Amino acid sequence: MFSPPLYTCFTFLHFYLFTLTMIVTEHKQTSPDNGMTENNAPRIAVLALQGAFIEHENMLRRLGAEVFEIRQLSDWDKAKDGLVIPGGESTTMRKLLHDLRLLIPIRQAITEGLPVFGTCAGLILLSKEVEGEQSERIATMDALVCRNAYGRQLGSFHIKAPFKGIDDEVPMTFIRAPYIKKVDDGVEVLAEVDGHIVAARQDRQLVTAFHPELNDDTRVHEYFLRSVVLQKL
Numbered sequence: 001m002f003s004p005p006l007y008t009c010f011t012f013l014h015f016y017l018f019t020l021t022m023i024v025t026e027h028k029q030t031s032p033d034n035g036m037t038e039n040n041a042p043r044i045a046v047l048a049l050q051g052a053f054i055e056h057e058n059m060l061r062r063l064g065a066e067v068f069e070i071r072q073l074s075d076w077d078k079a080k081d082g083l084v085i086p087g088g089e090s091t092t093m094r095k096l097l098h099d100l101r102l103l104i105p106i107r108q109a110i111t112e113g114l115p116v117f118g119t120c121a122g123l124i125l126l127s128k129e130v131e132g133e134q135s136e137r138i139a140t141m142d143a144l145v146c147r148n149a150y151g152r153q154l155g156s157f158h159i160k161a162p163f164k165g166i167d168d169e170v171p172m173t174f175i176r177a178p179y180i181k182k183v184d185d186g187v188e189v190l191a192e193v194d195g196h197i198v199a200a201r202q203d204r205q206l207v208t209a210f211h212p213e214l215n216d217d218t219r220v221h222e223y224f225l226r227s228v229v230l231q232k233l
């Protein structure tokens with residue numbers, strides 16, 4: 001039927017397609033879609049637009065997580081098991097999230113159950129209400145926060161306080177920090193300082209008003225990976 005050269009050509013094409021199918025199948029087997037890496041370490045996205053994101057990355061890597069940065073919309077498509085929103089300046093981050101068209105996809109993913117850990121400015125961005133502000137935010141957590149709540153005198157301070165779910169007191173560094181003034185029923189209070197809520201959890205959303213990434217103590221990040229991302233007790 002076919003002349004010999006044409007037949008050879010088809011045989012080669014067949015072999016090429018077969019090899020390609022094998023490679024793709026193998027890749028799928030070793031790269032599950034849930035973001036979990038081959039050795040089952042969680043893969044965590046860190047919002048890296050502004051603020052203290054490197055410190056979170058270092059801490060997560062120390063705990064064995066795989067980390068990648070979210071700097072633009074195309075980064076958001078990568079598979080992930082959780083998201084960290086660092087401290088910094090919430091007004092700047094909010095503007096960048098909006099301009100880069102990341103705000104809505106992030107809000108949607110969290111609403112659909114993506115585990116998230118927000119520290120300080122991250123807490124502000126995740127809260128549904130901010131006292132005296134009507135700005136657009138991620139707004140997925142049923143909390144009312146007060147920005148720069150400690151006033152100028154007490155702008156930054158460091159203390160140790162109990163944290164529910166972690167043995168012993170946890171070091172807490174506050175930098176022009178907010179606190180949570182009010183939470184709804186679905187939100188569990190994890191830590192309080194001077195009668196103000198400074199750490200809370202709502203399902204798979206964890207927030208702290210302080211910066212656990214700025215100390216050497218890894219236990220709050222461990223809590224996030226173990227209890228919020230992997231949902232182990």
Ligand code: GLN
Pocket residue numbers: 086087088089090091119120121122124147148175176177178
């Ligand atoms: N004061 C900052 C804000 O309002 C938050 C400070 C921080 O993240 N350390 O956004």
